[in-house]
Amino acid sequence: MAFIELRGIVKSFGRNTVVKGLSLSVEKGEFVSFLGGSGCGKTTTLRMIAGFETPTAGSILIDGGDVSRVMPNRRNLGMVFQNYALFPNMTVRRNIAFGLKIAGKSAREADARVDEMLELIRMGEFAARYPHQLSGGQQQRVALARAIAIEPKALLLDEPLSALDAKIRVKLRDDIRDIQRKLGITTIYVTHDQEEALSISDRVAVMKDGLIEQIGAPFEIYNRPATPYVAAFIGTLNIIPATAIDPAVGSVSVEGQAISSGRVLDVKAGEELRLSIRPEAFTLGGANSLEGRVAKVKLLGSIVRLVVDVGGLALSADGFNDPSRRIPAVGEAVRLGVPAEAIVVSRPEEAPLVAQAVEEEAVDGA
Amino acid sequence: MKRRTRLSWLWFSIGIVYFFLPLAATFLFSLHGKKGVLSFAAYRNVFVDPDFLKTFGFSLEMAVLTVLVGLALIVPTAIWIQLKVPKAKPLFDVFTLLPFAIPPIILAFGLIRSYSRPPLALVSSPVLLVAGYVIISFPYIYRSVDSGLRAMDLRGLCEAAQSLGAGWGSLLFRVVLPNLRTALLSATFLTLAIVIGELTLAVLLAWPAFGPYMALMGRNRAYEPAALAILSFALTWGSIGLIQALTRTDRDKGPGVGAGAH
Numbered sequence: 001m002a003f004i005e006l007r008g009i010v011k012s013f014g015r016n017t018v019v020k021g022l023s024l025s026v027e028k029g030e031f032v033s034f035l036g037g038s039g040c041g042k043t044t045t046l047r048m049i050a051g052f053e054t055p056t057a058g059s060i061l062i063d064g065g066d067v068s069r070v071m072p073n074r075r076n077l078g079m080v081f082q083n084y085a086l087f088p089n090m091t092v093r094r095n096i097a098f099g100l101k102i103a104g105k106s107a108r109e110a111d112a113r114v115d116e117m118l119e120l121i122r123m124g125e126f127a128a129r130y131p132h133q134l135s136g137g138q139q140q141r142v143a144l145a146r147a148i149a150i151e152p153k154a155l156l157l158d159e160p161l162s163a164l165d166a167k168i169r170v171k172l173r174d175d176i177r178d179i180q181r182k183l184g185i186t187t188i189y190v191t192h193d194q195e196e197a198l199s200i201s202d203r204v205a206v207m208k209d210g211l212i213e214q215i216g217a218p219f220e221i222y223n224r225p226a227t228p229y230v231a232a233f234i235g236t237l238n239i240i241p242a243t244a245i246d247p248a249v250g251s252v253s254v255e256g257q258a259i260s261s262g263r264v265l266d267v268k269a270g271e272e273l274r275l276s277i278r279p280e281a282f283t284l285g286g287a288n289s290l291e292g293r294v295a296k297v298k299l300l301g302s303i304v305r306l307v308v309d310v311g312g313l314a315l316s317a318d319g320f321n322d323p324s325r326r327i328p329a330v331g332e333a334v335r336l337g338v339p340a341e342a343i344v345v346s347r348p349e350e351a352p353l354v355a356q357a358v359e360e361e362a363v364d365g366a
Numbered sequence: 367m368k369r370r371t372r373l374s375w376l377w378f379s380i381g382i383v384y385f386f387l388p389l390a391a392t393f394l395f396s397l398h399g400k401k402g403v404l405s406f407a408a409y410r411n412v413f414v415d416p417d418f419l420k421t422f423g424f425s426l427e428m429a430v431l432t433v434l435v436g437l438a439l440i441v442p443t444a445i446w447i448q449l450k451v452p453k454a455k456p457l458f459d460v461f462t463l464l465p466f467a468i469p470p471i472i473l474a475f476g477l478i479r480s481y482s483r484p485p486l487a488l489v490s491s492p493v494l495l496v497a498g499y500v501i502i503s504f505p506y507i508y509r510s511v512d513s514g515l516r517a518m519d520l521r522g523l524c525e526a527a528q529s530l531g532a533g534w535g536s537l538l539f540r541v542v543l544p545n546l547r548t549a550l551l552s553a554t555f556l557t558l559a560i561v562i563g564e565l566t567l568a569v570l571l572a573w574p575a576f577g578p579y580m581a582l583m584g585r586n587r588a589y590e591p592a593a594l595a596i597l598s599f600a601l602t603w604g605s606i607g608l609i610q611a612l613t614r615t616d617r618d619k620g621p622g623v624g625a626g627a628h
Contacts, residue, residue, distance in 0.1 A: 052528075072525070073533055085519060086526075087527075098530050098540075102530060
């Protein structure tokens with residue numbers, strides 16, 4: 001039996017239904033992320049698990065018991081908030097000890113536990129500081145220590161890193177994952193940052209309009225997105241309008257150029273389609289390819305992104321920043337090769353072009 | 367730039383003169399209690415007057431009761447509004463203006479009319495006086511508490527405390543009130559200052575309070591009222607100084623400076 005189980009939970013605020021019958025099972029010790037844009041219901045779902053919101057319908061089970069109507073202070077869950085929410089009138093030590101004192105632990109017991117926590121977050125020398133004397137990253141580490149000091153049944157994190165700088169964000173997310181692994185604590189993590197979700201989770205639940213669109217291991221979510229929404233939300237995605245040429249062999253036309261999708265298509269010849277291709281699936285040259293002209297070259301650190309104009313379409317193609325290879329210059333003609341199995345084919349209504357992740361990179365003058 | 371500095375100094379000096387000249391004059395006048403020499407005779411007269419201590423003691427007692435009752439009523443209410451019904455806040459802001467808009471004399475007559483008959487014949491009880499004072503000090507207490515609550519992340523702190531197992535009691539006494547210290551102090555001192563000098567309610571409900579005593583002195587004596595005025599000034603300024611001193615230490619380790627660390 002799952003450790004945390006959500007059974008068809010619904011949450012409405014007045015006439016506005018934010019969570020629409022969501023079900024989910026989380027195993028003991030698992031790290032699950034809720035990933036989605038604003039308003040997808042991810043935070044509301046987490047707050048229902050924490051007890052700050054009561055589900056309009058459905059039930060929440062933790063460790064076999066129905067907690068749907070249990071007060072938040074009786075659920076024994078650790079919570080970390082986006083804005084840290086440390087008690088400003090208490091030192092780091094007293095912040096971490098707060099939950100232990102409430103639980104009626106003796107001063108000696110609490111002190112020992114706080115020391116253990118301080119060591120875990122490597123902040124022993126800051127024990128006597130007040131929250132406002134710490135950086136954002138340090139404050140969030142204290143908040144994490146405070147949440148796990150009470151040995152909660154599960155740890156809930158609500159966008160804990162979104163108020164921090166990019167560098168600290170990466171460092172702290174690794175720390176969170178390390179600590180979670182070390183303690184084996186069941187964790188639910190809410191974020192809108194796909195990179196964050198993919199890098200630290202056992203499973204990622206991509207949410208949209210109050211429901212889980214797809215749930216799976218990070219590799220599965222990224223490499224085999226179940227819906228065009230997931231594909232577009234996770235990473236950059238080229239969504240390309242195409243027309244079927246011969247559905248029986250899977251050949252399609254992109255702006256007049258033929259390319260193979262490598263599968264039998266369930267459409268008539270001449271029907272409109274959408275091809276979804278990840279930028280990193282493209283290679284320079286190759287048998288199954290589209291001809292175009294380089295419009296932009298962008299250096300993204302370890303990756304070089306070419307924006308290639310293919311008959312007026314702006315396609316992004318990523319390659320490693322390998323110094324031994326020549327990078328095509330702007331204006332140069334190139335062929336973008338793509339393995340047929342890297343193409344996701346869908347109907348136009350399933351992959352609206354407005355969701356195109358490359359739109360801000362439209363080809364100049366095209 | 368230079369001219370501007372000089373100009374602002376000029377305005378500042380005018381302000382100082384406007385403010386301190388009457389004060390200095392009153393002080394000087396209060397020193398003329400003995401003919402021909404400057405002395406603190408008027409102050410001595412005030413302190414040896416048994417009515418001074420009696421009325422001041424009575425008013426202080428009423429003021430302390432008002433603070434206790436007012437805080438007990440208004441602090442939880444303000445917290446509740448902020449947390450649960452933030453939409454009702456504009457309505458409450460209007461309520462806080464009522465004690466200013468309705469003159470105390472109307473309040474006094476209203477209280478007398480409503481509470482002079484059984485089952486609630488309270489006119490001769492100090493309970494009614496304190497109740498009236500709570501109404502008069504309500505805007506000051508509510509506004510200080512409200513600004514204190516707004517300065518902290520009340521919802522976030524409450525949720526954090528709750529998720530750590532805190533019930534309403536620990537939430538209030540360990541988290542919210544310690545962070546409201548400045549606001550509670552200023553509400554307390556403001557209420558003390560207002561109630562100790564209050565005249566209308568005390569006169570109409572016929573209590574031997576400090577306000578009526580000061581009024582009586584003003585009618586019958588020459589130098590002692592000036593001495594009293596200086597004394598009450600000193601008291602008020604002392605209170606303000608105390609707030610400053612107490613909140614300065616609070617600010618050194620409290621919130622507020624932390625905003626930059628985000």
